[in-house]
Amino acid sequence: MEPFVTLTGVAAPLLRANIDTDLIIPKQFLKTLVRSGLGQHLFSEVRYDAEGRERPDFILNQAPYRAASILLAGPNFGCGSSREHAPWALKDFGIRAVLAPSFADIFYTNCFANGLLPVTLPMAAIETLATVAGPLTVDLPAQQVHGGGHSFPFELEPTRKAVLLEGLDEIKRTEANLADIAAFEARRRQTAPWVEIRVP
Amino acid sequence: MTARTLYDKIWDEHLVATRADGASLLYIDRHLVHEVTSPQAFEGLREAGRPLRRPNTILSVADHNVPTLDREKGIHDETCRLQVEALEANVKAYGVPYLPLLDDRQGIVHVVGPEQGFTLPGTTIVCGDSHTSTHGAFGALAFGIGTSEVEHVMATQTLPQRKSKNLRVRFEGSLPRNLGAKDLALALIGRIGTAGGTGHVMEFSGPAIRALSMEGRMTLCNMSIEGGARSGLVAPDETTFAYLQDRPLAPRDAMWEAALAHWRRLVSDESATFDTEVTLNVASLAPQVTWGTSPQWVTDIAGRVPDPETAASADDRLSMLRALEYMDLRPGTPIEAIDVQAVFIGSCTNGRIEDLREAAVVARGRRVAPGVRVLVVPGSGLVKRQAEAEGLDRIFLEAGFEWRQPGCSMCLGMNDDRLDEGVRCASTSNRNFEGRQGRGSRTHLVSPGMAAAAAVTGHFTDVRRLMEA
Numbered sequence: 001m002e003p004f005v006t007l008t009g010v011a012a013p014l015l016r017a018n019i020d021t022d023l024i025i026p027k028q029f030l031k032t033l034v035r036s037g038l039g040q041h042l043f044s045e046v047r048y049d050a051e052g053r054e055r056p057d058f059i060l061n062q063a064p065y066r067a068a069s070i071l072l073a074g075p076n077f078g079c080g081s082s083r084e085h086a087p088w089a090l091k092d093f094g095i096r097a098v099l100a101p102s103f104a105d106i107f108y109t110n111c112f113a114n115g116l117l118p119v120t121l122p123m124a125a126i127e128t129l130a131t132v133a134g135p136l137t138v139d140l141p142a143q144q145v146h147g148g149g150h151s152f153p154f155e156l157e158p159t160r161k162a163v164l165l166e167g168l169d170e171i172k173r174t175e176a177n178l179a180d181i182a183a184f185e186a187r188r189r190q191t192a193p194w195v196e197i198r199v200p
Numbered sequence: 201m202t203a204r205t206l207y208d209k210i211w212d213e214h215l216v217a218t219r220a221d222g223a224s225l226l227y228i229d230r231h232l233v234h235e236v237t238s239p240q241a242f243e244g245l246r247e248a249g250r251p252l253r254r255p256n257t258i259l260s261v262a263d264h265n266v267p268t269l270d271r272e273k274g275i276h277d278e279t280c281r282l283q284v285e286a287l288e289a290n291v292k293a294y295g296v297p298y299l300p301l302l303d304d305r306q307g308i309v310h311v312v313g314p315e316q317g318f319t320l321p322g323t324t325i326v327c328g329d330s331h332t333s334t335h336g337a338f339g340a341l342a343f344g345i346g347t348s349e350v351e352h353v354m355a356t357q358t359l360p361q362r363k364s365k366n367l368r369v370r371f372e373g374s375l376p377r378n379l380g381a382k383d384l385a386l387a388l389i390g391r392i393g394t395a396g397g398t399g400h401v402m403e404f405s406g407p408a409i410r411a412l413s414m415e416g417r418m419t420l421c422n423m424s425i426e427g428g429a430r431s432g433l434v435a436p437d438e439t440t441f442a443y444l445q446d447r448p449l450a451p452r453d454a455m456w457e458a459a460l461a462h463w464r465r466l467v468s469d470e471s472a473t474f475d476t477e478v479t480l481n482v483a484s485l486a487p488q489v490t491w492g493t494s495p496q497w498v499t500d501i502a503g504r505v506p507d508p509e510t511a512a513s514a515d516d517r518l519s520m521l522r523a524l525e526y527m528d529l530r531p532g533t534p535i536e537a538i539d540v541q542a543v544f545i546g547s548c549t550n551g552r553i554e555d556l557r558e559a560a561v562v563a564r565g566r567r568v569a570p571g572v573r574v575l576v577v578p579g580s581g582l583v584k585r586q587a588e589a590e591g592l593d594r595i596f597l598e599a600g601f602e603w604r605q606p607g608c609s610m611c612l613g614m615n616d617d618r619l620d621e622g623v624r625c626a627s628t629s630n631r632n633f634e635g636r637q638g639r640g641s642r643t644h645l646v647s648p649g650m651a652a653a654a655a656v657t658g659h660f661t662d663v664r665r666l667m668e669a
């Protein structure tokens with residue numbers, strides 16, 4: 001996975017609350033067998049009209065936000081469906097960081113598996129950053145977002161920070177504990193044997 | 201020993217190790233797999249040359265993309281068919297148990313798992329689907345995961361997890377007649393909001409929960425995610441055990457007795473403390489109907505569409521204005537004055553036998569209102585068979601409702617079952633998001649009885665007026 005260290009780029013403000021994953025990537029695009037190519041369908045139903053033409057009033061259809069790599073959003077971003085197609089679509093579009101006052105749990109976890117950084121900041125900070133004309137910088141090592149003379153620190157769990165900074169493979173990390181897993185399984189077969197599936 | 205909640209107990213029992221980076225590795229007993237969120241996980245295993253650790257802990261079935269008409273003729277939509285075929289090829293290659301499309305046991309993963317006895321109390325269950333919370337009805341720790349986590353579970357049978365906080369919801373009083381678990385779920389989400397349970401596991405308790413059937417408990421736990429909680433939990437009791445006994449994959453004989461002894465201890469200790477407590481008195485609850493584009497925007501059948509000018513904040517006001525514009529509703533409109541053009545009865549929320557019975561009682565001897573299209577989609581082939589044995593299909597057909605084959609169907613419209621732009625639907629599903637049932641469609645979430653009442657009257661109607669007249 002591509003590491004995330006420091007990102008400087010255009011930040012698109014989409015300050016609605018409760019942006020759900022159905023809105024981020026609608027169901028008709030979930031029929032794919034691969035992780036790539038979803039960027040063109042990101043926010044499809046608000047980005048394009050029924051005939052597939054761009055809606056000029058949608059933020060990602062406006063310069064300079066077509067090239068946005070940061071998204072500013074309202075609270076409870078990514079709620080609803082567990083579809084990992086949401087972070088895949090954001091990343092394929094070019095978004096590497098989403099800044100919001102809060103995130104839904106499954107979406108938040110899915111971000112880290114894809115090198116996408118969800119940054120939790122108070123709504124007032126998001127609103128301030130939305131007024132900055134130039135690019136924003138998200139500095140992961142320093143846990144700071146700055147731009148337009150403003151600077152805001154953010155919290156992040158150290159384990160998750162390391163995953164992004166080093167672009168680590170979660171499965172590989174867990175494989176270091178394979179002996180523990182085998183020992184647990186042997187124990188569980190004794191303590192809870194009914195959990196073993198009987199093949200009918 | 202310190203007092204523990206049910207969630208604490210299941211967590212402790214599944215903690216494998218603490219990884220070098222400090223993450224807790226939680227053992228996963230059961231994994232449900234469907235066609236939409238699994239192809240990239242299988243592909244990841246293949247690319248890395250990793251084996252699938254325990255194929256027999258998985259149960260797989262196609263549900264999202266499957267046709268609900270003329271299934272025997274195959275899937276005509278090519279992208280849908282390719283995804284189902286990919287699942288079939290993957291489960292074959294990795295030796296994963298699979299319920300084929302034309303098998304009577306096929307259905308929505310969250311209906312099938314409990315039905316087969318795959319879902320057991322005290323286990324950990326995951327699926328690449330947010331409504332995995334459904335299985336918490338059995339006292340299982342069950343939660344939705346992303347595709348990368350699906351791959352992680354396939355490879356290691358574990359997940360790195362952060363412990364959630366404990367939230368207890370107590371439902372006091374007894375539920376009035378003709379109200380059900382869906383009304384409880386919507387009323388709760390209306391109270392706490394769609395982010396109210398974020399970071400928490402929700403345990404449901406109180407007399408109204410003890411009185412609920414397993415179907416009702418599943419409906420409630422299913423909607424936990426709509427309140428922001430990845431998991432809902434109901435402590436198992438005699439209702440749970442009676443449901444599970446003799447299910448195909450449930451333990452038998454001496455093993456059943458051993459399991460039962462363990463399951464009876466799966467309760468939160470009396471002195472356990474919860475990080476958050478919510479209490480709702482349900483004795484005076486009325487049937488719930490959502491009016492907006494988020495499940496938290498709900499009122500009861502006697503209510504009216506709210507006025508954004510009364511919103512608590514400027515942000516809420518903007519959200520409400522946007523929702524009312526999308527839903528084409530004006531503030532102050534009585535809920536009962538809202539006409540519908542479509543009704544959907546089904547989904548992992550309300551596609552079980554009891555839900556169909558609740559709708560059939562209302563439909564019996566009545567006719568669909570002019571201009572309304574009604575789809576009834578059983579949650580599984582076994583639900584369909586049971587409903588037909590009880591004659592529910594005939595009641596629906598005589599009322600002018602369509603009787604379909606099992607699947608996710610119009611809850612999200614990945615197959616052909618979609619609403620056209622501007623169509624307003626009374627739906628027993630779980631999400632009223634913009635575009636959820638079809639681009640520009642307008643969804644109102646209700647119980648199966650309320651959906652049937654809307655079907656026969658053409659507008660939202662208090663089901664109690666039809667049933668208790």
